[in-house]
Amino acid sequence: xxxxxxxxxxxxRLAPGWDAEMIRNxxxxxxxxxxxxxxxxxxxLDVATGTGVLIPDYLKRNVASVxxxxxxxxxxxxxxxxFRETGAVILCGDVEETDFGRQFxxxxxxxxxxxxxxxxxxxxxxALFLAPGGTLTVAHGMSRExxxxxxxxAAMHVSNGLMPAEELAEIFGKYLEVTTVVSDERMYQVxxxx
Numbered sequence: 053x054x055x056x057x058x059x060x061x062x063x064x065r066l067a068p069g070w071d072a073e074m075i076r077n078x079x080x081x082x083x084x085x086x087x088x089x090x091x092x093x094x095x096x097l098d099v100a101t102g103t104g105v106l107i108p109d110y111l112k113r114n115v116a117s118v119x120x121x122x123x124x125x126x127x128x129x130x131x132x133x134x135f136r137e138t139g140a141v142i143l144c145g146d147v148e149e150t151d152f153g154r155q156f157x158x159x160x161x162x163x164x165x166x167x168x169x170x171x172x173x174x175x176x177x178x179a180l181f182l183a184p185g186g187t188l189t190v191a192h193g194m195s196r197e198x199x200x201x202x203x204x205x206a207a208m209h210v211s212n213g214l215m216p217a218e219e220l221a222e223i224f225g226k227y228l229e230v231t232t233v234v235s236d237e238r239m240y241q242v243x244x245x246x
Contacts, residue, residue: 054169063124087232088189094157100164104131155183161190179227182246191241
């Protein structure tokens, strides 16, 4: 079982070098956001935003608003510093314990899903944040096999591993209409619509 305090400590330690270590595939990110329905005028909740890796992508799509949340104080602090002038709201906290007082058109969990202790509890909670017609997406910018190999090292104690996309789609299906299931050599994504 993942210990939340260990996750916070792990990502606080990595935060200062996070952006320098980031590997991006802009084509895959574009496809992920297309599948997620992130378009102009949408309100986006970026779960486990980290240093705000996807915030520039949301802003380029002219979304109405971006709210990022991360459980790591150091990650959230860096994101706040980077995006202070953009209007993006960055919160530090546990998304499962946060009352946003509003709903979102798009809820995105990018490159973070294995670090949540209880996948089904997370999906059930995030589904509640969706406005009618809104989408929830869990995605990774690389294959399931690469993610699991990567997490097998230093991140092993803070990762559940990435379940098969079909298994995640079954969980989504309890709360949402599943619209996309992709698991190939380039990416991993499950999308559900409320």
